[in-house]
Amino acid sequence: MSNAEVAAEAGATVSGALDLVVRAERAYTPEGVRAVEVGVHQGRIVAVEALGAGLEGARVVDVPSDQVLLPGLVDSHVHVNEPGRTEWEGFASATRAAAAGGVTTIIDMPLNSIPPTVTVDALNVKRAVAGPKAFVNVGFWGGAIPGNLADMRPLLDQGVFGFKCFLLHSGVDEFPSLTADEMQQVMEELEPVDGLLIVHAEDAHIIDSAPQAHGQHYSDFLASRPRDAEDRAIADVIERAKRTGARAHILHLSNADSIERVRQAKADGVRLTVETCPHYLTLVAEEVPDGATAFKCCPPIREESNRDALWAGLLDGTIDIIVSDHSPATAEVKGVDHGDFGEAWGGVASLQLGLPLVWSEARRRGVSLEHVLGWMATKTSAFVGLESKGKIAVGADADLAFFAPEQSFVVDARALRHKNPVTPYDGRELFGVVHSTLVAGREVDFETPTGQLLSAN
Template identity: 65%
Template sequence: MLRGRNVSCGDVFSPREVGVRNGRIVAIEPLGAGLRGREVVELADDEFLLPGLVDTHVHINEPGRTEWEGFASATRAAAAGGVTTVLDMPLNSIPATVNVPALEYKRLFARDNVFVDVGFWGGAVPGNKAHLRELHDEGVFGFKCFLLHSGVDEFPHLEADEMEEDLAEIKTFDSLLIVHAEDSRAIDRAPHPEGDVYANFLKSRPRGAENLAIAEVIERTRWTGARSHILHLSSSDALSMLATAKRDGLDITVETCPHYLTLLAEEVPNGATAFKCCPPVREVANRELLWEGLLDGTIDFIVSDHSPSTLDLKDLGNGDFGVAWGGVSSLQLGLSLIWTEARRRGIGLERVVEWMATRPARRAGLRSKGKLALGYDADLVVFAPDDAFVVDARKLHHKNPITPYQGKALSGKVRKTYLRGTVVDFNSPRGRLIRRGEQ
């Protein structure tokens, strides 16, 4: 039993006692109700009890590129950041998760090596349409595709007509297509991003490329009646057409990431390839509009897009944005990053919980995750919003010590994380491999 003055209760925090039995929440009563338990946890006055966060966009990369990240290191980082459920992307592991044997192979590496619960996305690539239903039946949460080169040759991208075919296919079994939406033709015609000047890299991934691809996703979703989701939105230009699509009744959702909500193109130093990601971090005016999109509901939730690599792939010696791998490592830092920025804007912690736990769980179909409620998994986070710390990449659980947030002062510390009522100790991996519909 846990009791404290600041327990998440939907859109408010209230004094509550929370009873846990067999990994589930079985009682929530006002503080002072006198619930009893074999173990009683008294929260300090400065501690808030949150539901475990749900991060539906994580690249763990094992097997095949385990030197970039792995199940043990990634899930330790997740737990340290208050994330108790992650969904792993079908790349950059080798093989990519584009058929059932590849999924089973990946599960072999994950089993007994995860500190939080882990589920899997399948991949939608040219030629694997016949495998989509089989992957769905094996429990993937949906399918990811790219509309331009993915960055790795073993996961080729779809053309818009191929994406439409896959949307029509997955509609027959009510799955979800999640899309990296940048237009390949627009990127091909943009300037090459060579050199250490960030402004040149930014020109190589223009907003127009994102806008074109998102327009394609919207219309193909409209024509097929399928369910779709826009990954890592960085272009605020696309907000108006996404809002219109939602008003029209399309089943489409949108995510963005901490780097687009906290970093600024104007502040990226030359050669600082830790900041490189695709689509890119954009200008201050764009960032402000993304926050408006979150507040008005056009953007549904926030996830990390944790996309790590080895230090050498970041080309730290030369700082060439045209050569460096594009990806930001932030799985452990997301809650503190977003809370720091939200607090500065006068946004309450309850909204952060909604964006980083409740809504991603709902879209992925995780019925027992993302809320502190009766019958839900007792995935809980003890969070001290007034604590502060300075980011030190060497102290993070991520396998490779690089982050664009190095030296950044943040508010809010995760003091303890519970997975189904048991404290994560970072030594004993008690996470489970989860399947769609089984939670």
């Protein structure tokens, strides 16, 4: 929105023609925590005034005193899996879960749907499926696989937010991995148009040489995904990004040993960003029970000291954002009955729980909610180029959440809006309850999908 458009819409505040006014004693704005009245017109914020200013609107909502007003979160790492593996998740269930967790925008991964999002035709199929079912805003990543270089510019033209690749087997045969040289070719294709490559960074050769996971002991699975595999692959990404000048992003960092390498690369001017996930920040290998395959993810949950180092990397700015990497599956595929870590699907279901998970651990560590929102809303929206998301400010989209930070609850996997009741957080007490979520100024009612499909263009 241009300054002139913002000014024109802000004029609605004078005439009282606002669609909605939200009044909050505590709202998390770019200027800090404030008592405000937020005026909304046609889905956008057109006024943020001090509480008591007397804004008038067709509807006025007061945030209860035990709740705070937050910008809606942006989760740029979500596996919705539809079409093709809709029994694992789907756009209706995933976006309901997102809304229940205060997430107002998700960016869908190019796998594990069938077909994967590696051509414009496949993107069109996914959009056609998602559009009528989206309760929050949905954007899409494209996929980088061997042989689809020619599809990348057309996919960018159609609004994908960038491209994902793997440096080892992805877990599904229809989305093959790239070699380091092929990854460089993708970077060379994307650099002239400032395209973004996001990378699952684990080295295939090191993984293949490691002991193969089998049985119910988590320690055996952990040994099958050694730290060196992640560190070596991250070094490859950095080196190829340095050569090409392309933008690169490290997905789901689990190995804190790589933080210093990332820090140095950024200092050297490599165009690199990094994410980590709630499961790496809240869970530890020492506490994973035998046979508890709901905890399996790749790269894996590591030791408590590693978790502490990841938090340090967030606080010093080396790690940029926190996203869910919501990668659900059915109980059968997750191996709930047999508990064999070698056979179970690797992925954690957490889309609805990301905010309370991270906030609970941050609260325990004395880290502010402002920091959490920076990592999960403000910086994630900037990372994907959605500058109108992730903030309570004039000109921003009216994507908001009412959040009770001191209210606790116990996770019941069966009560979550995820399609399958499989999560490592079942029975865990957390702080922070999302009471209401608004998308473009409309409260999500979980019955009528009103989310929009987003384009990076």
